[in-house]
Amino acid sequence: MLLVPLVLIGCSSVGSIAGAVVGAATGGATTNPVVGYAVGIGTKVLVDQLVFYIGRRRQQGEQDEIAAQVGALPIGVSAPWKIDHDIPIGNEHGDMTVVRQIDSPLATCREVVFTVVDGHAADSPRGVFVTTACQQGPRWKWAQAEPATARWGFLQ
Amino acid sequence: MAAITEVGRGSGWLRIGVAAGLLGLGGCSSVLTEGSSATAGIAGAGLANAITKNGAVTAGIGLGVLAATSAGVKYLEKRVHGAEQDEIARAAGPLGEGEVAPWQVRHDIPIEEEEGGQVTVARSIVAGDLSCKEIVFSVDPSDPARGRAFYTAFVCRDGARWKWASAEPATERWGSLQ
Numbered sequence: 001m002l003l004v005p006l007v008l009i010g011c012s013s014v015g016s017i018a019g020a021v022v023g024a025a026t027g028g029a030t031t032n033p034v035v036g037y038a039v040g041i042g043t044k045v046l047v048d049q050l051v052f053y054i055g056r057r058r059q060q061g062e063q064d065e066i067a068a069q070v071g072a073l074p075i076g077v078s079a080p081w082k083i084d085h086d087i088p089i090g091n092e093h094g095d096m097t098v099v100r101q102i103d104s105p106l107a108t109c110r111e112v113v114f115t116v117v118d119g120h121a122a123d124s125p126r127g128v129f130v131t132t133a134c135q136q137g138p139r140w141k142w143a144q145a146e147p148a149t150a151r152w153g154f155l156q
Numbered sequence: 157m158a159a160i161t162e163v164g165r166g167s168g169w170l171r172i173g174v175a176a177g178l179l180g181l182g183g184c185s186s187v188l189t190e191g192s193s194a195t196a197g198i199a200g201a202g203l204a205n206a207i208t209k210n211g212a213v214t215a216g217i218g219l220g221v222l223a224a225t226s227a228g229v230k231y232l233e234k235r236v237h238g239a240e241q242d243e244i245a246r247a248a249g250p251l252g253e254g255e256v257a258p259w260q261v262r263h264d265i266p267i268e269e270e271e272g273g274q275v276t277v278a279r280s281i282v283a284g285d286l287s288c289k290e291i292v293f294s295v296d297p298s299d300p301a302r303g304r305a306f307y308t309a310f311v312c313r314d315g316a317r318w319k320w321a322s323a324e325p326a327t328e329r330w331g332s333l334q
Contacts, residue, residue, distance in 0.1 A: 033215060041194040041197055044194075051332075055331060059331045102292065103278070106293070106306060109306065127329075132308040134308065135306075136303060143292075143306055144307070144308060145293075145322060146322070147324040148321060156230050
């Protein structure tokens with residue numbers, strides 16, 4: 001079971017599929033649809049949590065990879081970045097440039113413009129993004145806070 | 157798919173236990189969402205089953221209740237989190253660049269941790285009659301040994317109040333957010 005979410009990473013319906021399969025199997029075994037439904041939903045909850053957890057960890061890995069370079073990079077200089085996931089799906093890379101330092105009494109932060117290329121083909125999907133990173137002790141961490149709740153929309 | 161069906165057979169329950177262990181790392185809000193919805197869905201399905209012996213109808217009613225409850229919990233989460241954003245924006249509003257103020261949020265409904273920290277204004281942005289500020293804020297842990305976390309955001313004046321103004325990430329960057 002643990003392998004399935006890993007392979008289908010990013011597929012948020014894995015939990016529903018697992019829930020449906022287990023629920024149907026249990027319902028068939030007990031002939032009670034409520035028991036089947038309950039077991040099915042329970043399975044969906046567990047598998048969903050696992051998929052989301054793995055997805056978040058992978059995204060955090062990519063954020064950490066970019067943020068780690070922010071502190072060492074002089075302002076205005078470009079450098080490449082890349083992430084090699086343990087599971088080699090969605091290994092992205094690109095360039096990053098620190099464009100501004102945000103000095104404040106609380107922390108030193110920097111604004112960074114970065115490109116993301118998914119793959120190495122000429123027509124690989126790519127994008128340009130802007131974010132911030134702040135120094136937290138010896139490390140630099142991704143610092144862009146969440147959107148205003150009024151803009152959550154389909155994100156939630 | 158073969159691997160999934162394994163779960164339904166005896167030894168698979170051990171693996172569910174492993175997955176359950178990861179729940180603790182998954183953040184409580186999603187457990188709250190799914191847990192409440194699932195419980196309501198199961199209760200709905202149970203009620204429906206008492207009325208009808210048709211399994212498909214039972215499952216349909218259960219799923220309907222599940223969806224409705226899930227929407228309700230998400231609304232609640234959004235409101236509680238909006239209160240925290242409002243509190244930081246309120247603290248940041250009167251500040252000039254480089255000034256620091258504390259912020260603290262206490263929730264009426266305890267589904268998020270009561271957090272606090274400091275906020276400062278890094279930059280003022282004036283565009284016509286719109287007034288915004290780029291802020292740096294800290295979230296201070298209850299255990300100081302864990303170190304403070306720093307984040308950046310935007311707040312804008314909306315009438316007499318200051319409101320959180322950071323827009324959502326580009327849809328290409330939603331990843332596992334959704």
